[in-house]
Amino acid sequence: MDRRVQRTRALLQEALLALMTEKGYEETTVQDIIDRANVGRATFYAHFADKETLLTSRLEDLRNMLAERQRQSPTLGFSLPMLEHAHSHLRLYQAIVGHERGAFVLRRIHRTIADLALRDVQALGFKGTVEERHLAAEYMAGAFMAVLTWWLDHGGKLALGEVDTIFRRLILKGLKELT
Amino acid sequence: MDRRVQRTRALLQEALLALMTEKGYEETTVQDIIDRANVGRATFYAHFADKETLLTSRLEDLRNMLAERQRQSPTLGFSLPMLEHAHSHLRLYQAIVGHERGAFVLRRIHRTIADLALRDVQALGFKGTVEERHLAAEYMAGAFMAVLTWWLDHGGKLALGEVDTIFRRLILKGLKELT
DNA sequence: TCGTAATAGAACATTGTGTCTAATATTTCA
């Protein structure tokens, strides 16, 4: 692939993430992004149809990473890698959670988690119907996002391993295990 | 309150909901709303600062209804009324769930549920720290939204009572109880 | 019925989007 293309795409992705951290996704305009990336307007649209497509390209990288890591560990394999990713981009994730308007970023992450969770549903030896398996996956994603959101809202202080443990307990045994 | 005010506000709210059902929240413009409501542009802005404020006014009605109903039944009292509301506005809720872009509507509903759930946390006799109680409430909201989303995605066919039961089981006993 | 307040309608400035052009720079590969 042409070096110029690699460079431009990377610059745009980095600019978007930096701006999301500073002012949130919705509040960031295409003009902001190309100014920050120091790239021409036409160039942006040569690579991405719009702001959302740029975000999607970044989320796909995340998704691939998670899917890869999931292959290595057996059940709920997305949990720890996702928490690690959030931890290493803490301020970005806190900005995502903090900005009500950019909720659709959270929803996209939720969808990614739900997809991965669906694989886990098999691994956990689920017997139910197709619909019940989807419910299980949806529930796992919802519960994980709740724990993730809570963790981020409280500064991301609690150790990764502990958060992962809390999530697993909640998923498997419900609220009774929380106390 | 002046009849004209009541009338105008109601027309605008109804128009927004109708348009959300047809084309989603984000895709609906202020122009669409005032055309549908047959109301002047200046009139719209005399009542609401923007489209989002109009939506908020409607969500507050929902919130008040849920809070009222919750007072009557003891624990997890928001569940059944919320499911009933979704069922009686099925096509609207399905549109909300279906449109990725309008995710922030879902997030607003989630926040409402989480607030109500926090009250339930006390009722359930939770002992943990403030943070743990928030986690419990966040988890309840996440799990409920997961069940609600799943139910809507599958046509809202399953009986309300059954969905409510599924939710309660998941919350209290986790995935083990699903099968 | 009268004064007050709400509304209609239209014009307006502003902001952001996505497209296009012709000139320029960079990369690839023969």
Place this chain on the structure above:
DNA sequence: TGAAATATTAGACACAATGTTCTATTACGA
């Protein structure tokens, strides 16, 4: 290396939607 292919640029542009402001008209409540 040199030529062809491709990417980038700056700026202008049409367009869509927002939110403000003005004036004349209309509906309301007391």
